[in-house]
Amino acid sequence: xxxxxxxxxxxxxxxxxxxxxxxxxxxxxxxxxxxxxxxxxxxxxxxxxxxxxxxxxxxxxxxxxxxxxxxxxxxxxxxxxxxxxxxxxxxxxxxxxxxxxxxxxxxxxxxxxxxxxxxxxxxxxxxxxxxxxxxxxxxxxxxxxxxxxxxxxxxxxxxxxxxxxxxxxxxxxxxxxxxxxxxxxxxxxxxxxxxxxxxxxxxxxxxxxxxxxxxxxxxxxxxxxxxxxxxxxxxxxxxxxxxxxxxxxxxxxxxxxxxxxxxxxxxxxxxxxxxxxxxxxxxxxxxxxxxxxxxxxxxxxxxxxxxxxxxxxxxxxxxxxxxxxxxxxxxxxxxxxxxxxxxxxxxxxxxxxxxxxxxxxxxxxxxxxxxxxxxxxxxxxxxxxxxxxxxxxxxxxxxxxxxxxxxxxxxxxxxxxxxxxxxxxxxxxxxxxxxxxxxxxxxxxxxxxxxxx
Amino acid sequence: xxxxxxxxxxxxxxxxxxxxxxxxxxxxxxxxxxxxxxxxxxxxxxxxxxxxxxxxxxxxxxxxxxxxxxxxxxxxxxxxxxxxxxxxxxxxxxxxxxxxxxxxxxxxxxxxxxxxxxxxxxxxxxxxxxxxxxxxxxxxxxxxxxxxxxxxxxxxxxxxxxxxxxxxxxxxxxxxxxxxxxxxxxxxxxxxxxxxxxxxxxxxxxxxxxxxxxxxxxxxxxxxxxxxxxxxxxxxxxxxxxxxxxxxxxxxxxxxxxxxxxxxxxxxxxxxxxxxxxxxxxxxxxxxxxxxxxxxxxxxxxxxxxxxxxxxxxxxxxxxxxxxxxxxx
Numbered sequence: 145x146x147x148x149x150x151x152x153x154x155x156x157x158x159x160x161x162x163x164x165x166x167x168x169x170x171x172x173x174x175x176x177x178x179x180x181x182x183x184x185x186x187x188x189x190x191x192x193x194x195x196x197x198x199x200x201x202x203x204x205x206x207x208x209x210x211x212x213x214x215x216x217x218x219x220x221x222x223x224x225x226x227x228x229x230x231x232x233x234x235x236x237x238x239x240x241x242x243x244x245x246x247x248x249x250x251x252x253x254x255x256x257x258x259x260x261x262x263x264x265x266x267x268x269x270x271x272x273x274x275x276x277x278x279x280x281x282x283x284x285x286x287x288x289x290x291x292x293x294x295x296x297x298x299x300x301x302x303x304x305x306x307x308x309x310x311x312x313x314x315x316x317x318x319x320x321x322x323x324x325x326x327x328x329x330x331x332x333x334x335x336x337x338x339x340x341x342x343x344x345x346x347x348x349x350x351x352x353x354x355x356x357x358x359x360x361x362x363x364x365x366x367x368x369x370x371x372x373x374x375x376x377x378x379x380x381x382x383x384x385x386x387x388x389x390x391x392x393x394x395x396x397x398x399x400x401x402x403x404x405x406x407x408x409x410x411x412x413x414x415x416x417x418x419x420x421x422x423x424x425x426x427x428x429x430x431x432x433x434x435x436x437x438x439x440x441x442x443x444x445x446x447x448x449x450x451x452x453x454x455x456x457x458x459x460x461x462x463x464x465x466x467x468x469x470x471x472x473x474x475x476x477x478x479x480x481x482x483x484x485x486x487x488x489x490x491x492x493x494x495x496x497x498x499x500x501x502x503x504x505x506x507x508x509x510x511x512x513x514x515x516x517x518x519x520x521x522x523x524x525x526x527x528x529x530x531x532x533x534x535x536x537x538x539x540x541x542x543x544x545x546x547x548x549x550x551x552x553x554x555x556x557x558x559x560x561x562x563x564x565x566x567x568x569x570x571x572x573x574x575x576x577x578x579x580x581x582x583x584x585x586x587x588x589x590x591x592x593x594x595x596x597x
Numbered sequence: 598x599x600x601x602x603x604x605x606x607x608x609x610x611x612x613x614x615x616x617x618x619x620x621x622x623x624x625x626x627x628x629x630x631x632x633x634x635x636x637x638x639x640x641x642x643x644x645x646x647x648x649x650x651x652x653x654x655x656x657x658x659x660x661x662x663x664x665x666x667x668x669x670x671x672x673x674x675x676x677x678x679x680x681x682x683x684x685x686x687x688x689x690x691x692x693x694x695x696x697x698x699x700x701x702x703x704x705x706x707x708x709x710x711x712x713x714x715x716x717x718x719x720x721x722x723x724x725x726x727x728x729x730x731x732x733x734x735x736x737x738x739x740x741x742x743x744x745x746x747x748x749x750x751x752x753x754x755x756x757x758x759x760x761x762x763x764x765x766x767x768x769x770x771x772x773x774x775x776x777x778x779x780x781x782x783x784x785x786x787x788x789x790x791x792x793x794x795x796x797x798x799x800x801x802x803x804x805x806x807x808x809x810x811x812x813x814x815x816x817x818x819x820x821x822x823x824x825x826x827x828x829x830x831x832x833x834x835x836x837x838x839x840x841x842x843x844x845x846x847x848x849x850x851x852x853x854x855x856x857x858x859x860x861x862x863x864x865x866x867x868x869x870x871x872x873x874x875x876x877x878x879x880x881x882x883x884x885x886x887x888x889x890x891x892x893x894x895x896x897x898x899x900x901x902x903x904x905x906x907x908x909x910x911x912x913x914x915x916x917x918x919x920x921x922x923x924x925x926x
Contacts, residue, residue: 350815354626356726356748356784359811426727470735472704472725474746 160198160573164189165207165534167524168506176207178530181573186524200575201583202534205567206502209522210242210273210531211509213483215307215332215386215410215458218244218275220266221259222251227463227551229263230270232483235461235550237576239483240509240566242531243274244461245517248285249308255280255291260299272576273569274531276302276519281320281331287311290320297327302517305332307386310368312338317372321381330384330408330517333372335393336434340364345474347420347435355426357473362441365434366392373400376407384516385409387460389434391444397453408455408516413482413489414556415445422556426473429556432462433478449508450499456512459486463552481545481552489557491537491564502537530573534582537564620920621733621740622913624749625791633758633795636912640759643915644908647683660686660918663716665708666743667693667723672879672903673743673753677720680910684918689716704728705735712738718917721745726784739917747782753878754788755909758796760902761833764874769796775827775869776800776818777859778837778886779808785878786837790816803827804837804859807848824859828868835876836861836886852885862888866896874898 162176173189177196213236219227229246236244246263248254254263260277267275279301283289285308293304304324310333311317320331341364346352348359369385373396376383385397388411400407414432419439422430430436448454462479469476487509494500500508514521522531543560545553568584569577578584625633662681666674674690681688691711708719718739721729726746733740744750765772774793780786780802790800794817802813803821813820821827828834843849866875875887875896883889892899 348811350812353810353812353815354787356746356787358747361811426730467703470705472723472728472731474725474727475704 159184159196160200161196162200162202162207162532162534165202165205168206168208168535169503174207174524176524176532178570178573181530183524183526183528183530185526197587199585199589200534200568206535206537207524208506208533208535209510209524210533210569210571211240211487212243212513212519213241213459213461213486213509214245214456214513214517215412216244216246216461216483217249217463217479218246219250219463221262225465225551228270229266229275230272231549231551232461232463233267233270233272233275235481235483235548237272237569237571238549238566239485240487240533240535240569241273241483242522242533242569242571242576243276243519245276245278245302247305247307248278248280249306253280253285254278255283255285257292257295257299260296260301264300273571276300276517278303278305278307278332280304281306281311282316285309287313287316290316290323293324293327297329301329302519303330303332303384305334305386307332307334310334310336310338314371314375318375318379321375321379321383325379325381328382328518330382332384332386333368334386335365335368335372335388337364337368340367345431345435346423347437349420349438351420351423355423355473360435362390362392362437365390366396369393369396373397373405373407376400376405377403380406383407387412387434387458388448388454389415389445390437390441394444394448394453397448401453409453410456410458410516411445411449411454412458412460413486413493414480416442416449417489417493418442418556423473427556428469428471428473428476429480429554429558431473431476431478432460432480446494446499449494454508456516457486457490457508458513459483461550461552463550464554465551466553469554480555481548481550482555483550484548485543485555485557485562487535487566488541488543488562488564492562495537496563506535530570532570533566534568535564536567539563539565541565620917620924621729622751622917623729623733623740623742625751625754625788625795626749628751628795630795633755633792636755636909636916637759637762639912639915640755640905640909641762643683643911644905647908660684660717660914660921661715662686662688662718662720662914663711664688664690664720664743665711665722666691667704667721667728668744670722670744672906673722676903676906677743677910679907680914683907684911684914686718686914705732708732708736712736717921718914739920741913741917744784746784748784749788749791750784751788752906752910752913753785754792755913756902756905757785757789757835757876757878758792759905759909760876760898761793761874763901764833764872764898769793769798772798772832773830774798774800775821775831775834776802776837777824777827777834777861778804779839779843780804780813780837781808781810782840783837786835787816789835790818801827801831805849805855808843824861824865825868828865831869831873833874833876834861834866834869835878838878838880839882839886852882856885860884860886860888861891863890863894866891866894876902878902
């Protein structure tokens with residue numbers, strides 16, 4: 145192992161070896177050596193003891209590139225009672241993520257270069273994974289004046305979004321798509337016609353009628369999805385449709401695909417796991433935007449993932465405080481946390497029932513989102529950054545919100561039995577999360593002799 | 598998908614009679630038929646006592662009730678207050694205006710403060726659907742829903758049922774009820790629908806499509822295309838109050854058109870069965886959802902509804918006292 149280093153003949157520090165992992169695509173059992181944050185060797189696993197600075201026993205676990213979540217609310221700056229970059233990225237690491245893209249609807253909103261830089265610096269100081277800031281489309285997210293997209297991109301923004309609010313004016317959206325086109329960065333569209341949404345708080349349908357909660361028709365989302373697909377045709381701009389939840393929106397995405405437009409789309413685990421019935425008796429943990437839909441929309445979500453209409457999966461991790469959610473249904477904010485349950489809900493809801501192979505499911509959280517945002521790809525090959533996740537796809541566990549690393553405990557999945565979790569996460573070769581069951585031997589325990597293989 | 602499994606923390610159905618919270622009265626949807634019938638029977642007794650001035654007959658000893666009204670409602674509040682006097686409860690009242698609510702305190706904290714004063718029963722009127730269930734989940738006090746948003750108004754539903762019990766000689770099976778108007782925003786309609794269905798009546802609703810909630814048939818009602826169709830052969834009709842702001846929201850073009858198309862007038866009412874009755878939860882917009890001659894006509898039981906309101910609230914409070922006694926035993 146690490147032959148290049150071995151030939152140097154002496155002790156070389158800083159080597160970590162993952163032994164006996166199952167390759168997420170090929171299924172081969174491999175040993176992976178890492179140094180200075182990158183993979184330096186990959187080879188078929190050998191049963192002999194390996195000596196290194198750090199040895200991670202990975203037998204029986206699946207090794208994959210670290211997961212990426214393109215749609216996360218880290219709430220910083222300004223809303224640290226809900227979440228911070230430190231706690232949000234720690235939650236991400238616990239979920240197997242090595243990179244997240246964070247939405248700019250903070251307080252203040254990320255609508256200038258200074259705040260983009262601030263997020264990046266804060267992430268460098270306190271983050272547990274890579275953080276890619278998304279900047280706003282319009283100043284103050286007011287939907288009126290375009291942000292300085294070129295400067296924001298130069299500062300490190302990877303996309304633009306007024307997420308949390310739609311860009312209601314079709315004219316402004318057209319200008320945004322035209323103006324951002326040379327940058328090649330997507331505009332992430334929060335699809336919601338506010339006039340159709342009105343004062344709605346959950347999906348419009350039988351459950352809302354029974355509970356006396358004002359409903360939001362699925363068309364509040366889909367008419368905007370269709371609009372932005374059409375605007376992508378007009379402008380040849382780069383559109384990414386966020387958190388899609390209903391059949392008609394998936395049709396819009398298929399239509400865009402057929403026309404060869406530069407349009408991609410994402411959906412989130414709650415839309416394939418739950419329906420509006422989860423609201424039950426006014427459970428605010430089932431209140432999110434877009435709202436949980438009807439069963440036919442849930443099935444359409446699965447179909448869109450299976451047939452490739454959906455490009456990647458995201459969580460829309462939206463932490464809120466306990467007190468904010470402990471209100472009447474109409475007063476409680478929209479949103480649930482998702483980073484620490486994402487892979488389990490993917491395995492439980494998509495892989496276990498046979499909708500997707502495990503490899504395809506992982507791809508939708510790894511290679512696919514990196515492609516959508518044009519982020520550098522990560523692989524299990526020499527030279528790749530050591531942004532890795534060791535998954536236990538078979539492990540059954542119970543979701544316990546009290547044990548979350550996120551400050552947000554607002555999930556409708558609390559107490560649910562799920563399958564599959566991240567056992568260990570590494571970002572740039574640094575272990576950012578490990579379950580207690582993972583055996584990690586360091587220094588003297590391993591002999592610390594590099595190149596023993 | 599098994600939502601019971603996926604949603605393990607969802608509270609059990611929380612009406613009176615539901616297993617988890619049998620002591621609260623949050624709605625008629627989850628109230629057991631037997632409980633509902635017993636409440637009507639008790640209410641009829643309370644009404645008789647009131648008529649013969651034999652009050653108070655029974656005093657639920659030591660029961661303290663707080664009327665917490667976060668929304669204006671003169672008639673419901675007075676009705677509860679009278680009922681509390683008649684059953685001999687200790688009563689305090691609270692209204693949102695000028696209270697700590699206007700200073701930013703949450704509904705739950707306000708209710709907890711009230712409950713901490715050893716209040717046994719909290720009658721809650723609140724503009725948010727589910728507010729009564731929300732408080733019931735977190736408080737030890739018994740919660741009686743005095744109307745929550747556009748969800749339910751169970752004591753109104755009970756008084757409607759008591760009124761119909763009289764009009765229909767105690768027989769609900771096979772009876773046909775027409776409810777005309779703004780179903781979407783009506784907690785009165787939902788409670789009436791749940792209660793009537795439990796007792797065997799069938800319900801037809803009618804109103805402008807903009808005022809019918811999505812998938813309204815899922816409530817177990819038939820939808821008529823016109824008021825005339827709904828009223829044809831009905832055993833009773835209920836006109837719902839139309840609020841002027843529905844015009845401002847673009848749900849109605851004008852009150853005049855509503856009155857012409859959906860208002861209960863003499864000609865329409867004549868389509869009902871000969872002994873059918875006309876109801877209205879009040880306050881009425883005379884000349885809009887109900888014509889003055891119908892409101893004051895011989896079919897009208899609108900003031901019977903008001904009288905019955907006090908009686909059912911007496912019965913509900915007595916039932917709460919019984920729950921407390923059971924808990925103490």
